[in-house]
Amino acid sequence: MTLQTQRIEFEATKKIYESATLVFHGVDGFDVYNISIPFIRDGKRYLFGRVERREEWARSWVRLFGETGQDAWTVVEDSMIYTLEDPYISEIGDELVLGGTHVQYQSGRYSTFFGYFFRGIDLHNLYYFTTGPNKMKDIRLVPLPDGKIGVFSRPRGAKTRSKYGSESMIGFTIVDRLEELTADVIENAPYIYGIFGEGEWGGVNQAYLLDSGKIGVIGHICYRGKDENGGEVKVYLNMAFVFDPATRESSDLQLIGSRSCYPPGPAKAPDLVDCVFTSGIVMRPDGKADLYSGIGDCQAGRITIDYPFAGHGCLV
Template sequence: MNSLSAHTAAQTCASLLEEYRNAGERAGGAQKLKFAGVDGKDVYNIAAPFRDDGELVIAGRVESRDSEHSDVVFFTERDGVWVPREGAPVFRLQDPFHTVIGGNLVLGGVEVFPDPGRPGYLMWRTVFYRGSRIAELERFFEGPDGMKDIRLVELADGSVGVFTRPQGEKGGRGKIGFVRIGSLEELTVKAIEEAPLLDAHFTDEEWGGANEAHLLAGGLIGVLGHIACYDDQGNRHYYPIVFVYHPLTGERTALKMIAERADFVPGPSKRPDLEDVVFSGGLIRHGDGTATLYAGVGDAEAQRIEIRDPFAAFENSPAGPGIKQQEQKS
């Protein structure tokens, strides 16, 4: 991830994994997060922790090992164990995420519902809630049916950046799009469906999406995401990636892998084909060149791991129009 410019060559899981392993700088210090009070269910695909009413909170996907029906539960830490927050709402969603826009907390997740066109099948969509705090969250928007990984970020001028993830005729197995809107009131299904795709980033055989967007001090966007593929046996492989995006010109850095399953603590998976799955949840940047990645592992548990801050070198790079190159000093 050494320059911000137009990219025309798609990258693959294999090429990114090779680059990551050859770089010699591994993620480290992995820890499992301990959860209680969930009746033996798994907690995974957590978001990064955030403060609500002065208390540190984690939103996590809570699900039985043999089910895909899950709840998003808010947890607080008590003596090293995360327990459900007393009185907090529970949402029938998967894969929570959050941001702050216009001073309000915005929470999102994936809602699963019966497919109206195919009896016996399920459909999904990304839904959003907002409020001044968790206790006041109210639903305000539903994304297009069949689209996960819609992410929002408030930009330097107060507008809103929207990362999308269409599939099918436009996005194949899943590619990232982006559109700027003036405010959350301009967030529509039409705007999301018409968002242009980023320049070549995933091949047609692979897929991925944005998981979290960070506004950097200079106005660029640091994007935490994932890339995924199948192997010859039909097993899934998910890897956490990052890139930096220019919201005005569409320029971006090359994709960069920041960890792999082998960096995390060994543990169970929901199914054998999900053993090599790391689903990016969120990134806490510490301001000293390091960061903590929170992730779901194996679709069965939640872990965190320490990495070098992937956005630090671009923190103060200006996001004025016409930027062609910004060399990273790392």
């Protein structure tokens, strides 16, 4: 079944219980999008967000926001400003790890990008400690039961397409400590096969250890579509699957969200009108999950869905 067909079936049967656009205060004149999942530190709820002017590309900053109301977030004054895009977090032991994409320029022109990683116990004093491979996004970490750390990679490009048919792959490896997280280790992570079809791409956005020992993955899966005028549209969908690190097998890949699940709103460019860039889920007291995403590269949203890993264990 093609991803387009899966999307049609999902739209016909989806169950969305709440849908909201997040509001951000303290950054007038800037969009906030492609956020991290909300997290709790020192008894308060925060998230990191990509802050950028609507008319600009690859000139963004990552700022820390605190929750100040239902779906309302306010920038934390005097907090660190990171020269990054698309932030994400992992909690490894007592430490918070912040990752994001750092774009490099040479002579005023775009050159390349890398994943940068920061760590620390104090949310307001994270320090830069390692760099991912050249031109690799969507590197994600997950704590494992034995104290080790699972690492998901996301190679993408012409070489991947010519060998595997899909534009990207997902890899997975294990390190003993954060100090072992290097570009070489990430780049050489063995691939997980069978996630993406011909011409598709995507990656892991947030990974969760389940009490079964498996890993619940929330990510994005994408294809190129056409708008009503025949113009190309990059279709980004929210997806989930389960990965068993012992057998290296993935299962239960499913769509869990699309642009139509979130409130109507603008897009940064015409080819991003059908784009939701996944952040991850946060469990609710009622057993459902709040799924967060960037919308159209200019907003962030939240939808409430059924728990996507039912039958595979609960989040640890």
